[in-house]
Amino acid sequence: MLTRFGRVLAALAIFTLLSLVRPALAQPAPGDPLPSWNDGPRKSAIVAFVHETTDKGSAKFVPPEQRIATFDMDGTLWVEHPMYTQVVYCLDRVKALVKHKPHLKDVEPFKTALSGNHEAIFKLGWHELGKLIEATLSGMSVKDFDLEVAHWLETARHPRFKRPYTELAYQPMLELLRYFRANGFKTYIVTGSGQDFVRVFAEKTYGIPPEQVIGSAGETKYIYAKNGEPVLIKEPKLAINDNNAGKPEAIHLVIGRRPHAAFGNSSGDRQMLEYTGAGAGARLMMLVLHDDAEREYAYGPADGLPNSKVGTFPQSLYDEAQAKGWFVIHMKTDWKRVFPFEK
Amino acid sequence: MLTRFGRVLAALAIFTLLSLVRPALAQPAPGDPLPSWNDGPRKSAIVAFVHETTDKGSAKFVPPEQRIATFDMDGTLWVEHPMYTQVVYCLDRVKALVKHKPHLKDVEPFKTALSGNHEAIFKLGWHELGKLIEATLSGMSVKDFDLEVAHWLETARHPRFKRPYTELAYQPMLELLRYFRANGFKTYIVTGSGQDFVRVFAEKTYGIPPEQVIGSAGETKYIYAKNGEPVLIKEPKLAINDNNAGKPEAIHLVIGRRPHAAFGNSSGDRQMLEYTGAGAGARLMMLVLHDDAEREYAYGPADGLPNSKVGTFPQSLYDEAQAKGWFVIHMKTDWKRVFPFEK
Numbered sequence: 013m014l015t016r017f018g019r020v021l022a023a024l025a026i027f028t029l030l031s032l033v034r035p036a037l038a039q040p041a042p043g044d045p046l047p048s049w050n051d052g053p054r055k056s057a058i059v060a061f062v063h064e065t066t067d068k069g070s071a072k073f074v075p076p077e078q079r080i081a082t083f084d085m086d087g088t089l090w091v092e093h094p095m096y097t098q099v100v101y102c103l104d105r106v107k108a109l110v111k112h113k114p115h116l117k118d119v120e121p122f123k124t125a126l127s128g129n130h131e132a133i134f135k136l137g138w139h140e141l142g143k144l145i146e147a148t149l150s151g152m153s154v155k156d157f158d159l160e161v162a163h164w165l166e167t168a169r170h171p172r173f174k175r176p177y178t179e180l181a182y183q184p185m186l187e188l189l190r191y192f193r194a195n196g197f198k199t200y201i202v203t204g205s206g207q208d209f210v211r212v213f214a215e216k217t218y219g220i221p222p223e224q225v226i227g228s229a230g231e232t233k234y235i236y237a238k239n240g241e242p243v244l245i246k247e248p249k250l251a252i253n254d255n256n257a258g259k260p261e262a263i264h265l266v267i268g269r270r271p272h273a274a275f276g277n278s279s280g281d282r283q284m285l286e287y288t289g290a291g292a293g294a295r296l297m298m299l300v301l302h303d304d305a306e307r308e309y310a311y312g313p314a315d316g317l318p319n320s321k322v323g324t325f326p327q328s329l330y331d332e333a334q335a336k337g338w339f340v341i342h343m344k345t346d347w348k349r350v351f352p353f354e355k
Numbered sequence: 356m357l358t359r360f361g362r363v364l365a366a367l368a369i370f371t372l373l374s375l376v377r378p379a380l381a382q383p384a385p386g387d388p389l390p391s392w393n394d395g396p397r398k399s400a401i402v403a404f405v406h407e408t409t410d411k412g413s414a415k416f417v418p419p420e421q422r423i424a425t426f427d428m429d430g431t432l433w434v435e436h437p438m439y440t441q442v443v444y445c446l447d448r449v450k451a452l453v454k455h456k457p458h459l460k461d462v463e464p465f466k467t468a469l470s471g472n473h474e475a476i477f478k479l480g481w482h483e484l485g486k487l488i489e490a491t492l493s494g495m496s497v498k499d500f501d502l503e504v505a506h507w508l509e510t511a512r513h514p515r516f517k518r519p520y521t522e523l524a525y526q527p528m529l530e531l532l533r534y535f536r537a538n539g540f541k542t543y544i545v546t547g548s549g550q551d552f553v554r555v556f557a558e559k560t561y562g563i564p565p566e567q568v569i570g571s572a573g574e575t576k577y578i579y580a581k582n583g584e585p586v587l588i589k590e591p592k593l594a595i596n597d598n599n600a601g602k603p604e605a606i607h608l609v610i611g612r613r614p615h616a617a618f619g620n621s622s623g624d625r626q627m628l629e630y631t632g633a634g635a636g637a638r639l640m641m642l643v644l645h646d647d648a649e650r651e652y653a654y655g656p657a658d659g660l661p662n663s664k665v666g667t668f669p670q671s672l673y674d675e676a677q678a679k680g681w682f683v684i685h686m687k688t689d690w691k692r693v694f695p696f697e698k
Contacts, residue, residue: 207611215420221420223423225611234600242630244607251608260577261574261576261577269565
């Protein structure tokens with residue numbers, strides 16, 4: 013799918029890969045835990061935060077059990093353009109869905125999702141996407157769902173990078189996750205994407221176990237299969253809406269502690285950073301700004317970048333970050349390397 | 356409150372404490388991780404389970420990240436008679452509530468809760484208790500709620516044992532929690548009581564951090580206080596109903612993995628044990644039977660014990676345990692010592 017996008021962007025990708033040969037060969041400082049980060053205020057702030065929270069002599073020391081760091085996923089830990097990975101999954105699953113329910117073929121929005129008309133698909137509103145999401149993410153057991161997602165992840169390829177989505181995690185953020193964990197922090201994903209969806213790959217891709225993945229989640233229903241085995245069936249009813257104010261609410265529900273560090277990239281992460289920053293003692297809040305059309309994507313509309321309905325980073329959020337001491341990570345200048353596959 | 360019960364039971368408690376002097380002086384085997392458990396099939400099963408799941412050469416080895424053990428709380432980790440501790444808390448809080456809302460004084464079930472008439476209070480149905488619970492557990496910030504609970508725990512005393520409720524954790528279960536953790540298991544509380552309520556004391560009492568407490572939980576709402584500070588307000592709307600089938604559903608929502616061991620004591624834990632047992636490989640399921648009126652309480656109605664609407668252990672559950680290889684812990688004969696304060 014998205015082949016028109018794909019062709020344009022593949023050309024960009026080739027250019028990008030070529031342009032990256034030089035910086036990728038640069039040697040990191042010995043023992044540098046963040047070799048893919050360029051020196052500068054963002055890298056310094058991360059290192060200073062880890063030092064002051066883990067040094068027992070520091071006034072800002074944080075006991076190990078309180079070291080919680082939360083990370084948005086789409087656009088913060090991996091690529092979210094041209095469309096959130098889980099939405100791509102849902103669109104792909106419509107084909108399997110109509111095999112079981114053929115009458116849906118002629119019903120909107122399923123008809124459009126099946127049309128192959130990418131322009132029309134992109135014009136679907138959130139309400140219509142919601143219908144697709146509900147239909148493709150419920151009605152099966154959690155075990156069957158996991159198998160479907162795992163199979164899809166093996167076969168699906170990003171339209172621009174022509175790689176499995178799980179290879180599109182950002183190298184600097186993978187280093188950051190490891191650096192935090194090496195210093196006793198529990199790293200959590202707090203994502204608007206589906207909790208069950210993300211749990212399938214979070215451990216392998218990010219080193220984050222299922223119990224540290226918080227996402228939007230439907231209810232499940234405990235029933236018995238024909239053979240008597242108890243199974244959990246995914247229901248079309250939202251239990252956690254993990255966006256905006258829903259992020260601190262879900263953090264309280266699942267973790268029950270306020271994070272000491274929070275990372276995001278869009279208006280959906282605003283309240284998570286605000287909630288984190290409202291705690292006493294050492295706090296670190298950072299937002300990834302996508303200003304690198306060559307290596308990845310460029311969108312805002314903050315800082316004069318093009319607008320986007322996927323992963324919107326408004327100017328108001330940029331201004332709030334400046335006012336409150338939240339750091340804005342400029343992908344283009346702060347990241348030496350974007351993806352692990354860059355050699 | 357409950358002073359009529361209290362007087363009768365205090366007499367029993369004194370007798371109980373005297374009767375316990377001898378067994379408590381017995382020396383545990385050197386290096387025994389479970390010194391308060393009498394030798395027998397239950398203790399042997401626990402030790403065998405831990406050995407086979409942690410020995411890399413065992414066919415039933417479980418990788419550390421999959422070592423999840425879940426524990427019901429009321430009646431499994433601490434005393435639940437004559438009434439669940441959180442219900443006692445809610446009844447006590449009614450007094451504070453009517454200071455702010457005096458008109459409730461003459462409205463049922465608040466009027467009965469304030470009456471001091473323990474017989475009438477005990478006759479309140481679950482629906483009326485639900486009204487009291489809703490009124491006393493919502494409307495405040497999670498921070499204020501935590502302070503209220505912490506203060507109550509300091510001052511409240513169990514009517515029979517005349518001790519803070521947190522001193523009524525079972526010594527054999529505290530040893531079991533430590534033994535599991537020392538062998539790489541993550542120990543979770545999975546309780547019908549309130550998640551926020553239990554989190555206040557779970558770390559100190561059981562060594563279980565807030566993020567490993569799953570309980571019934573209301574929604575919270577992220578709002579701004581007058582000074583602009585963001586706060587989470589407890590809402591009178593259930594997000595997690597952590598009883599019966601709600602237990603495996605909540606385990607999936609919060610942990611996302613099936614436990615390898617599960618401990619309970621009543622019909623509300625049946626599905627959690629069933630779900631645990633339905634997994635492949637090593638699984639351990641155990642139920643605490645309260646058959647010890649001298650040292651604690653005796654209720655079932657399983658095994659000919661008196662019936663109880665608090666912590667009901669029906670004969671059908673007892674029979675199911677026998678049929679499925681779940682172990683029934685007989686408090687009277689399996690536990691050498693019940694409470695930490697027994698010397």
